[in-house]
Amino acid sequence: MPTYIAPVEDMMFLFEKLKNNKHYNEIEKYKEVSSELVKNILEEAAKINQNIILPLAKSGDENPTVLENGVVRTPPGYKEAYTKYIEDGWTSLSCDPKYGGQGMPKTVSAFFDEMLSSASLSFKLYSELSIGAYNCISHHATDDIKNKYLPKMVEGKWSGTMCLTEPVCGTDLGLLKTKATEQSDGTYKLSGQKIFITSGDQDLTENIVHLVIARASDSPNGTKGISLFLVPKFLVKDDGSIGSRNGVSTGSIENKMGIKGSATCVLNFDDAVGYMIGPKNKGLNAMFTMMNLERIVVGIQGLGISEIAYQNSLNYAKERKQGKANNSKLSDGADFILEHADIKKSLLNMKSIIEGERALCFWLSQQTEVSLNHQDKKVRQEASDFVSLMTPVVKTMFTDMGMEITSEAMQVHGGYGYTKDQGIEQLYRDNRITPIYEGTNSIQAADLVFRKLVNKNGDIIKKYLDMMKNDCKIENDNMKFFVKELDYHIKILSNFTDWIKEKVQKSKDDASAACNDYLKTLGFVSIAYAWVKVLEVSFKDYNNNKNFYEDKIQTANFYFKRVLPRAESHFKIATTGSDYIMKFKFI
């Protein structure tokens, strides 16, 4: 079974040393979130993840969830762990104190999300969508609904789901068929089938709050006729206690390649009572509040799984002896594989991507908080645009890199990596859902290129590029190499951006065929940008923590020499256009 030590030191480094973010620091309600408090939280988080949740990964993989007599049974140990998990208040971490939450910013909760993803993605998914549903309800529902549902969800006694996909509509929600018929009391009755519903049923919570998109009987076709409904598994009485079973049942659960401890359900809605959330026919807008935050968390899942894959690869490389290193001092026998240049390279590849991603994610968490909580509307808007821009990037890069990293981890383990005993192959299988769900990575790339670069608020990508260029003007000899490299790649990104903006207007297929590559270029450059922020601190603060900062500088060095340069190839290849692709006739 893989081992795991939560990277609290790196997280605290980010929290303490990269806090220097003007707008974030202006948020009133987080001024009391001290380093000491955060350190305590992360240390407690490390304990529950390392000790209680990590063993659930193997348990869930070996004993997948089952559907028995219409009820989903989670794997052995999940119930006990979940009880402890909510007793300790982990579901409430980022929620509003008004509903019993701890009110921690995303700069803290994102670290917790990462740890939980490292420990057990399957287990994580039982509470993850609850937070998504919480966010959606707290932004769009009436006070009545909020007061009735949110405290129980924050407490973790009730959970939440997101019901979008149907058999004929995954990516394309406009095709959805689930119907909602208004009743005389203003409630609705929903009928239809939803598929791929994560945690659609389970035996961990007393109630499940489904957020369902459906079409009201008098709504138009397509995406403009979609409304959002809250449909509880058990109806909730006026006093907040649980009433009779609602018309929602689990048709089946998916047999999947990985995340086998997570129940992926087919849910059948048969005249299920639902309450409309937000305005009629604006359901997708409300749902996207939830989806966008959720997409960042999926990116964090990729980061978390990468981290545990890296840790175990490094441990194995320190223990396993095979072959003589080029500069071996041995006369007989074999060296630790960590001494082999190729293995060292592979480990540094993992490490430099992971730490860069974590820094980028921290910056994005700051932006998210600014977008939600800054006093100035204009500042909020600007941050929100950056968050929108980077959401598909983080979702896609972190999950794709997660595949690269878990794959490299398997290679480091050789034949043992392919067997179930080591648990490395499980990380690879579990992570493989992340480039697919919450919108495939290609959908993310299209979203980025067609909707996020330029929006009604202006030329967002230009602002982002300007910000990077500006932050890159650092006069420091130590930074010279890094700044030069980043600058060079920002220019490539700028050229790619000009090209793709034009194509979005004049030749959409060119843009579509290039969007994955564009996202990668933006991703590699953004991670480099995050590294530059880390490097600035590392050089300035060097003498206070030499070993730590030297490690950072050398890790960054690898990133700038071997990872960042991949960006250019994406630019060159993608800008060959698409006419030769589109005219191809598949037989």
Add this chain to the structure above:
Amino acid sequence: MPTYIAPVEDMMFLFEKLKNNKHYNEIEKYKEVSSELVKNILEEAAKINQNIILPLAKSGDENPTVLENGVVRTPPGYKEAYTKYIEDGWTSLSCDPKYGGQGMPKTVSAFFDEMLSSASLSFKLYSELSIGAYNCISHHATDDIKNKYLPKMVEGKWSGTMCLTEPVCGTDLGLLKTKATEQSDGTYKLSGQKIFITSGDQDLTENIVHLVIARASDSPNGTKGISLFLVPKFLVKDDGSIGSRNGVSTGSIENKMGIKGSATCVLNFDDAVGYMIGPKNKGLNAMFTMMNLERIVVGIQGLGISEIAYQNSLNYAKERKQGKANNSKLSDGADFILEHADIKKSLLNMKSIIEGERALCFWLSQQTEVSLNHQDKKVRQEASDFVSLMTPVVKTMFTDMGMEITSEAMQVHGGYGYTKDQGIEQLYRDNRITPIYEGTNSIQAADLVFRKLVNKNGDIIKKYLDMMKNDCKIENDNMKFFVKELDYHIKILSNFTDWIKEKVQKSKDDASAACNDYLKTLGFVSIAYAWVKVLEVSFKDYNNNKNFYEDKIQTANFYFKRVLPRAESHFKIATTGSDYIMKFKFI
């Protein structure tokens, strides 16, 4: 369950139109292998693979092999299929008629290997190592041994294995501990444990012929003291009939991520009777005969799995509707996803790599035959050096590209790709062993760079580069773009080669840290070289089969625009050296 139609047309195109290989055509014994005969064989091969073997893939995944009372039981259907398979003579395809074989060249048997890999890799593995063992025995054993064992192996009634790995030695065979003690009658008794033995036991054949490397009691340590032994599961009497059980038993079988229908065994040898094959202490040389041919077949496995993944992705893209294409003619509803630029690009990526690989593999099969069967020793040697050079390239490129392609296939299938129902995720899991076994892909890359570029016969890579340059001098307007691109990338490869040759001499860690990238560059260029051969025919013969050739030309166009250019990035990144990697201290 995935469907599969064997690509007989493409295979016959290669066999008929790319046969123009001087030395290959000089091989006497293949002059009678006509197109008609080959077509008949491939059509029969298509039938058994499509109808009988394909269903075994799912069966094996759902009902993995089990070890019951010391006996391995293969999945349901394997026994019946195997009986039919040997009745039809498929094990004998490439074997010597002297032992009952059909004497087909590898230019034919490689196509069969591909089909079988597409249909079911797990099932394939039960006969694949038999062919490896057959080759090894027929090259290195005495006539007595050959006459006793080979006819039954050719018939498929007995199978073969390759027993190398031990718990502490996978990559590094010098560490092996299995002991062989000579007996007074000249036989040996072997004791030790071998792990990861593919088809180490099964219930398909009457006997199993293990080829085992071990150290004779009086042999030196390290790789110089390794000898090769034939150890049958059941001892064979002088009349060729089966006698008593030998001291070989199955300790356990591995629980793996994929190829679950294949038994991966721990074999315990307890005073097992063994017969030395080839000279004492030269066991690794003999084993490498087997390993090298086997490594090419592992590459072909990656190609076969890529092909079935591609076919099913294309079918799905033609059936599944989601979203509107950029140039949609629909007013309502959704287009087939095949109309989306991004999906088209993904399918062309798969197709252009697969068809290029198949062409390269065909060239390599020709070279292999020349290396084994040409009348002129010098010609044999030159071909053999090219085969040695390209073996790690084909093994690594085809299996790595197999991961890319099966991963893209999952993305095309969206959420359905992650469920067991579609069977796409199984292709991804099954293929994941191919970059690991028969020497991890990093070991292949090190082998290429340190042992294959230059050997005792001279500067092999220079000869290979010269050959490509020479074959690239084509005066044809249609070929201009392709030739120019290949030429450009041959130059990059040449520069990379010069760099790495120097590093092999002067700075081995630089070479080690670059070897994976070097292999990729050589691989991408070699596939382009194979494409150029296909293109030459396609333009010349265009009017005789317009649709087919137009498809080839457009597919190649994609390869040269979007795949080949990846090579350059590998060159740039790898030549940044390794000092910053080697001095990194992992905490």
